[in-house]
Amino acid sequence: MSDEADRKGTIRIGVDRTICAGHGLCVMRAPEVYQLDDEGFCISDGNVVAADLRKQAELGALVCPEGAIKLETAE
Numbered sequence: 425m426s427d428e429a430d431r432k433g434t435i436r437i438g439v440d441r442t443i444c445a446g447h448g449l450c451v452m453r454a455p456e457v458y459q460l461d462d463e464g465f466c467i468s469d470g471n472v473v474a475a476d477l478r479k480q481a482e483l484g485a486l487v488c489p490e491g492a493i494k495l496e497t498a499e
Contacts (some may be wrong), residue, residue, distance in 0.1 A: 449484075
């Protein structure tokens with residue numbers, strides 16, 4: 425399988441740390457995708473998520489009450 429095929433369907437996590445309030449709901453919903461720092465704030469900014477974890481990433485972003493998590497197609 426080519427690198428291009430491996431990347432197909434991957435997404436990049438974007439976290440706006442200026443509005444993340446540290447609720448941790450993203451990690452509760454998708455611990456295999458999101459991580460928190462020692463103070464409870466999401467540190468997954470810039471992480472690339474494999475296609476097989478896309479659904480979990482979307483669920484974690486969806487439950488963020490601040491809307492601090494944005495997902496975009498990874499290149």
